[in-house]
Amino acid sequence: MDFSVIDVQLVVTLLLLLLVGMGPKIALVPFLEKTKHYEPETQRAVGRRMVVTAVVTAIVLFATGALLMRLLHITAGAVAVAGAIILAILAIEMVAGPGKKVEEDPGVQEDPSRVAVYPLAIPYLLNPVGITILIVASGEVVSIASAGLVLGLVLFVGALDYLVFSNIDKVAKRLNPVTLVISEVVFGILLTAVAVELMVFGLRSLEIIAGAKH
Numbered sequence: 001m002d003f004s005v006i007d008v009q010l011v012v013t014l015l016l017l018l019l020v021g022m023g024p025k026i027a028l029v030p031f032l033e034k035t036k037h038y039e040p041e042t043q044r045a046v047g048r049r050m051v052v053t054a055v056v057t058a059i060v061l062f063a064t065g066a067l068l069m070r071l072l073h074i075t076a077g078a079v080a081v082a083g084a085i086i087l088a089i090l091a092i093e094m095v096a097g098p099g100k101k102v103e104e105d106p107g108v109q110e111d112p113s114r115v116a117v118y119p120l121a122i123p124y125l126l127n128p129v130g131i132t133i134l135i136v137a138s139g140e141v142v143s144i145a146s147a148g149l150v151l152g153l154v155l156f157v158g159a160l161d162y163l164v165f166s167n168i169d170k171v172a173k174r175l176n177p178v179t180l181v182i183s184e185v186v187f188g189i190l191l192t193a194v195a196v197e198l199m200v201f202g203l204r205s206l207e208i209i210a211g212a213k214h
Helices: 008-022 024-034 040-072 076-096 112-125 128-140 144-165 168-173 177-205
Strands: none
Touching: 008 024, 008 040, 008 128, 008 144, 024 040, 024 076, 024 112, 024 144, 024 168, 024 177, 040 112, 040 128, 040 144, 040 168, 076 112, 076 128, 076 177, 128 144, 128 177, 144 168
């Protein structure tokens, strides 16, 4: 990402990446499975806590990402490769069997506040794409305006998440289970493609493979 010039293309690209990286879609099915036995009020509370946790974590990552890379002596390319691997694992699970892992858990009801943080806030809502984008952007922003753009888009996507998950009981009533499963598989395939792109970007940044850096 080139933050030297803030234009429509940069804004749209960053927004789309953040919608994938911390938008509601990836977290939706796991959230519904994890909270299906909760009362609507508790379900909404879990959704709100999940979103707040993810947004705060995203802001902290963006604020400290560049410093963390310097302290740990890692590059943006290494972060991209690591994010691609974990994203690919999540995406393959989505394609292989939506909700399978959740359904195989014991029937004991988990602590709602704990579930909201892990695994719902991290790594489902704020997933490897979001983490990678925020850390890389932290090291590449060149001005207050570019930093403000990233933070503004994070808050915008967070507001969208909050709107969805704080009204999740109403949203769930409008969801067709069959359509939801099909969309989960399709989105898993698309996320696998995103993981491949992240991997290629990382390998190019590390100069392991040839090609122009994007």
